[in-house]
Amino acid sequence: MNEILTHPSRIKVPYTWSAGEALSRFFKALRDEQKILGSRCLKCRKVYVPPKKTCGTCFVECSEWLEVGPSGTLVSFSQASYPSPAHRVLKPLFGLIRLEGSDTSFLHMLGETNLQSLKIGVKVLPVFAEKRTGSILDIAYFKVVS
Amino acid sequence: MEPVAIIGVGQTAFSPNRKDQTYADLVYEATAAALSDARLSIANIDNIVTASNDFFDGRTISSMAIGDACGAAFGGGKSISTVEGDGTFAAFYGLSRILSGNYDTTLVVAHSKSSEGDLRLLTNAFFDPLTERLLGLDWVSAAALQARVFLREKNIGNIECGNVIVKNRANGAKNPKAHLRKPLSIDEALRSPLLASPLKETDVCPSSDGAAAIILASKSFAQKKSERPIWVRGVGVCADAPLGERNLAESKALRLAAHQAYQMAGIDNPTAQIDLVELSEQFSYQELLWLEELNYRNLSRVNLSGGCLSAHAWIVSGLVRMIEASLQLRGQASNQISNAKRAVAHGQYGLCGQSHSVWVLEN
Numbered sequence: 001m002n003e004i005l006t007h008p009s010r011i012k013v014p015y016t017w018s019a020g021e022a023l024s025r026f027f028k029a030l031r032d033e034q035k036i037l038g039s040r041c042l043k044c045r046k047v048y049v050p051p052k053k054t055c056g057t058c059f060v061e062c063s064e065w066l067e068v069g070p071s072g073t074l075v076s077f078s079q080a081s082y083p084s085p086a087h088r089v090l091k092p093l094f095g096l097i098r099l100e101g102s103d104t105s106f107l108h109m110l111g112e113t114n115l116q117s118l119k120i121g122v123k124v125l126p127v128f129a130e131k132r133t134g135s136i137l138d139i140a141y142f143k144v145v146s
Numbered sequence: 147m148e149p150v151a152i153i154g155v156g157q158t159a160f161s162p163n164r165k166d167q168t169y170a171d172l173v174y175e176a177t178a179a180a181l182s183d184a185r186l187s188i189a190n191i192d193n194i195v196t197a198s199n200d201f202f203d204g205r206t207i208s209s210m211a212i213g214d215a216c217g218a219a220f221g222g223g224k225s226i227s228t229v230e231g232d233g234t235f236a237a238f239y240g241l242s243r244i245l246s247g248n249y250d251t252t253l254v255v256a257h258s259k260s261s262e263g264d265l266r267l268l269t270n271a272f273f274d275p276l277t278e279r280l281l282g283l284d285w286v287s288a289a290a291l292q293a294r295v296f297l298r299e300k301n302i303g304n305i306e307c308g309n310v311i312v313k314n315r316a317n318g319a320k321n322p323k324a325h326l327r328k329p330l331s332i333d334e335a336l337r338s339p340l341l342a343s344p345l346k347e348t349d350v351c352p353s354s355d356g357a358a359a360i361i362l363a364s365k366s367f368a369q370k371k372s373e374r375p376i377w378v379r380g381v382g383v384c385a386d387a388p389l390g391e392r393n394l395a396e397s398k399a400l401r402l403a404a405h406q407a408y409q410m411a412g413i414d415n416p417t418a419q420i421d422l423v424e425l426s427e428q429f430s431y432q433e434l435l436w437l438e439e440l441n442y443r444n445l446s447r448v449n450l451s452g453g454c455l456s457a458h459a460w461i462v463s464g465l466v467r468m469i470e471a472s473l474q475l476r477g478q479a480s481n482q483i484s485n486a487k488r489a490v491a492h493g494q495y496g497l498c499g500q501s502h503s504v505w506v507l508e509n
């Protein structure tokens with residue numbers, strides 16, 4: 001009588017999102033030139049990486065483009081010790097990276113290092129994936145440079 | 147602003163798995179409790195604003211699934227709208243509807259069941275699908291990035307965060323609705339294993355199943371029909387930029403929301419003029435960060451209910467803060483302080499607290 005049933009299910013809907021003009025240019029530069037591009041707001045001069053088409057603060061277009069990095073400074077980092085179906089590796093290291101010439105922090109993974117060796121402020125460099133497809137994973141991870 | 151009143155409050159108990167009830171059943175339970183608390187029937191409700199997240203519920207337009215449970219179809223149908231985000235944002239919409247002059251009463255109800263989905267995947271979906279989601283972050287690993295920046299910039303250590311956990315869990319132990327009802331010692335808090343460095347397991351709020359509802363009323367309706375209205379004297383709502391564009395050691399959005407609410411309520415010295423604060427802290431460090439932006443220094447008067455560290459249903463938590471603050475102002479809280487006259491309730495939503503709302507409530 002008091003048995004409550006459950007109904008396991010999942011939503012599996014494929015999407016094909018447009019990357020739009022700004023991110024297409026960004027991803028193509030990663031794929032074809034191994035370069036990281038940012039866009040600059042014409043009003044406040046802020047440089048966004050990943051690039052944005054519009055500046056949220058000024059509500060104008062960010063139509064100036066520039067190459068940033070490749071080196072950056074670690075703004076923050078963490079290591080997830082728990083398993084997650086979203087993780088690409090076991091116990092991934094995540095970093096917020098301020099790329100040289102940029103005014104925002106870029107979110108990515110860290111590699112060739114461990115939690116104990118990381119410190120806010122260390123210099124990092126991107127390691128590009130060998131096979132690049134025009135996605136954020138064309139950067140495999142960032143590594144610490146000594 | 148013409149004052150609007152909270153004239154009824156209702157919440158379910160919060161627990162890790164309410165397998166016995168659908169989320170619509172939880173909405174019905176909270177709605178019925180709020181109506182009974184206000185001594186009103188569903189016929190007295192002019193319109194409804196719900197809060198939910200379709201990803202959490204696993205269906206689109208999840209509010210349609212709870213329409214019957216919150217009385218949307220009663221009497222041939224009522225005006226119902228849904229806010230995707232914290233329940234306090236739905237309350238802000240509900241308040242605006244009353245101030246429009248078209249409605250005397252608004253039912254605001256929020257629900258979520260964390261147990262039915264996979265929080266790691268669901269909160270991974272908070273991230274931009276093209277530039278961030280593939281990296282695998284979720285709400286905890288994102289908060290860990292904020293915690294590291296904040297704790298370092300403010301020179302805050304494990305002990306201060308541990309003290310927040312111990313205080314809130316001790317308060318939560320007195321709250322019959324709380325999810326975690328066992329006090330935690332400072333040793334247990336400090337020895338807890340790392341979840342996402344620097345966050346330990348006990349730094350993170352539980353993810354609960356539950357629902358909450360409040361009934362808002364116009365001044366004239368509240369004066370006629372309510373024996374113990376709680377008045378909204380100030381409110382502020384503000385959203386911030388995505389986390390990569392913010393200094394994570396601060397929250398401009400909360401500072402601005404607090405400024406708006408304080409100014410409306412005539413508060414210039416929050417610590418002296420506010421008797422208690424109910425805060426939406428998903429992590430121990432967030433209580434300290436949010437309090438800085440609220441400019442409130444009396445830690446012992448914060449989260450007397452146990453806060454989110456004792457019970458936290460996504461979407462619902464902010465509304466529970468409004469309910470617990472109202473109960474204190476009515477003298478009916480589980481951890482009642484004497485002479486509570488003015489309270490602040492806070493809600494937040496998004497990664498690392500992207501959006502905030504601040505409510506100044508008085509009896």
Ligand SMILES: [Zn+2]
Pocket residue numbers: 041042043044045046055056057058059
């Ligand atoms: Zn700008």
